[in-house]
Amino acid sequence: MAASVHLFPTCVCLVLLCRLPAAVCSRRDVLELGDADFDYLATEHETMLVKFYAPWYHHRLTCLSHFCVSPVYLTCFSPGCQVDCTTHSETCGRFGVSGYPTLKIFRYGRDSAPYDGPRTAEGIYQYMKKQTGPDSVLLRTKEDLQAFVNNYDASIVGMVLHCLTVMSDITSVLHDCYMCVSRCVLLFRPPRLSNTFEDSLVVFKDYLTIGSLRRFIRDHIYGLCPHMTLENRDRLRVRDLLTAYYDLDYHHNVRGSNYWRNRVMKVASKYGGRGLTYSVANKKDFLSELEDDFGLGTSDGGELPFVTIRTRLGHKYTMREEFTRDGQSLERFLDDYFAGRLKRYVKSEPVPERNTADVKMVVAESFDDVVNDPDKDVLIQFYSPSCPHCKKLEPVYRELAHTLYYDPKIVIAKMNAVENDVPLGYDVQGFPTIYFAPVGKKDEPVRYEGGRELRDFLNFLKREASHSLVLSGSKDEL
Secondary structure (H helix, E strand, O other): OHHHHHOOOOOEEEEOOOOOOOOOOOOOOOEEEOOOOHHHHHOOOOOEEEEEEOOOOEEOOOHHHHHHHOHHHHOOOOOEEEEEOOOOHHHHHHOOOOOOOEEEEEEOOEEEEEOOOOOOHHHHHHHHHOOOOOOOEEEOOHHHHHHHHOOOOOEEEEEEOOOHHHHHHHHHHOOOOOOOOOOEEEEEOOHHHOOOOOOOEEEEOOOOOHHHHHHHHHHHOOOOOOEEOOOOHHHHOOOOEEEEEEOOOOOOOHHHHHHHHHHHHHHHOOOOOOOOEEEEEEHHHHHHHHHHHHOOOHHHOOOOOEEEEEOOOOOEEEOOOOOOOOOHHHHHHHHHHHOOOOOOOOOOOOOOOOOOOOOEEEOHHHHHHHOOOOOOEEEEEEEOOOOHHHHHHHHHHHHHHHHOOOOOOEEEEEEEOOOOOOOOOOOOOEEOEEEEEOOOOOOOOEEEOOOOOHHHHHHHHHHHOOOOOEOOOOOOEO
16 A cells, blocks of 8 residues: 555545544433524534424334434534424425435535434434544545555545645535545555455546546445445445345454455355345344344354345345355355246235235235235235334224225225335335325325324325225215
8 A cells, every 4th residue: 555655755645534533422302493493593503413203103213212312422513403394394395304204414504415324323423423524634644544544444535636626525525425535536445354356445547526436436335245234234235235144243353254255255256247246244233134034043043154135126035055165055046046046035924814804904925916906996004013103093094994895996904014024115114104006006106194084094095096985884986
């Protein structure tokens, strides 16, 4: 790396600061904002994270509870604020809020960017910490550069001559990335992930624009086989992804952690350009996911990795053969995957033998038969057995199904989304979540976000149904 510095003896290195010194934080309650005071209070803060929510919406990933904890951390540099959209609809509408909860980052009162980081208290803190502080820091010597790139995460360094104005513009846009740039841009992969299958240093060679720099970082920051964590998993899973889970620990055992990673990379290098990406992860961080989403009994896994594939469409596959040290079993698994010979794993309760109640029970295995019936409009509720909001809705939902019992063209259904995989096209982040799948538009389900009374559901169905509703009792059309 020192040689690369000698190539630019007259340059100054600037990098985006991604490691800030620890700060002492004090506890503060979440600040409630509304239509009357949002603009006034928001402009007082350089960086502010705002949650737009509805009190009745119970978030499946416990984002709300983490947000309530996170201000303990966030007050180091910004308050944690929230807006109740049921009472302050003007503010929520102005910022394009259409679902709950929605998290946005504001800078001096201006909507800067949507928050797309992790949803744990520590994850929110780490993500927001990168939103604050100076855009860049000067690296004046070879020692400064060496110390900076010798980091747990990737580093991007810009060799700059006379581009400070351009530098300021680009770094502000890429505030949440890693480090940045002007004349010559270098991406240093973290030393802990050094390997013989790819270069540790990548040089940016395109014409410099914000867009080209974004693409460069996106395409190269993770490398051939990144370390997947709870914080970056959503970004990695935008593509079809194979992951090997094992006892990985880059803090205390770098060599041991890279043992299985190198074997994954050796096999992965033979299947390049076929649309599949690769990663490794600490099995202990994903135990519940492996058991719940893939049906793997991780308690008896031993030291051998578990290997799964999760596609961007939500299809899931598991390697049932033991991971051999020569990589042959992984090659056979990939050959079967690319040849279309693997059976998808679907988490599903048993299909009900009798399904005669007014509200039809749906499981993952019967979803296509019931919800995607081409001749029927279907209102489907995704629920959790432990959700109090679902229990409160239950009598109204049963009454709705009873009211429409004699309508042969409509089905009122529900599915336990904890014990069954939710199909693609249905975004279920909290309970209850309700969708309407109309005739002729099964691939475009409509999310129901109206009231929870019988008349609210009937008015919605009257408006969205493909036919005139038939009510029970009189069998009159509505």
